[in-house]
Amino acid sequence: MxxxxxxxxxxxxxxxxxxxxxxxxxxxxxxxRPEFDVELVDLRNWPLPFFDEVASNAWVPTxxxxxxxxxxxxxxxDGYIFVVAEYNRSITAALKNALDWAYNEWNRKAAAYVxxxxxxxxxxxxxxxxxxxxLQMAPVRQAVHIAAADFMPxxxxxxxxxxxxxxADGAKQMLDQLVWWTGAxxxxxxxxxxxxxx
Numbered sequence: 001m002x003x004x005x006x007x008x009x010x011x012x013x014x015x016x017x018x019x020x021x022x023x024x025x026x027x028x029x030x031x032x033r034p035e036f037d038v039e040l041v042d043l044r045n046w047p048l049p050f051f052d053e054v055a056s057n058a059w060v061p062t063x064x065x066x067x068x069x070x071x072x073x074x075x076x077x078d079g080y081i082f083v084v085a086e087y088n089r090s091i092t093a094a095l096k097n098a099l100d101w102a103y104n105e106w107n108r109k110a111a112a113y114v115x116x117x118x119x120x121x122x123x124x125x126x127x128x129x130x131x132x133x134x135l136q137m138a139p140v141r142q143a144v145h146i147a148a149a150d151f152m153p154x155x156x157x158x159x160x161x162x163x164x165x166x167x168a169d170g171a172k173q174m175l176d177q178l179v180w181w182t183g184a185x186x187x188x189x190x191x192x193x194x195x196x197x198x
Contacts, residue, residue: 003080004036004182011095012085023083025161027113038095041096051100058103067101074105079182086117086124106135110181113143120145140177144170156188
């Protein structure tokens, strides 16, 4: 079985976003893991229009060419780490739209979260977990929540992630869970694929 591939998805597209810092931090930590390969996926590079197809690609093939390319990109991965900005107690519109542009490609894959914002982005992650479940994904229990006491010094450049070992501890637990779930789901998907082809 090929090594699983994980996407680190930056959910904010604002010019002044903070998301680059936690995305690079978790990307570097994930790259240290021998169990999977990892790639950064920046939604800035995927200027998807607001979803306007006849229906989800679960039911009808997508006509929009960028939407088709996005679906192929999502399909490359066996699991995802969402870098979650909390906007008004929820996720960004860019992330919700990107999720809506695919369906089958998200199915039966693991999801993990690095969040920031009010109360560490916890309310946005709770919302995102529900969306992920509807997309037939498997959210891991452990997440990293960057609360205001850590967010402000990081955003202002007064501290780095190296100054915050408690976040690294949470990230290790999250990555451990992601390794297990990604491997289990990949094996199950491949077993199903083999059985269907027989």
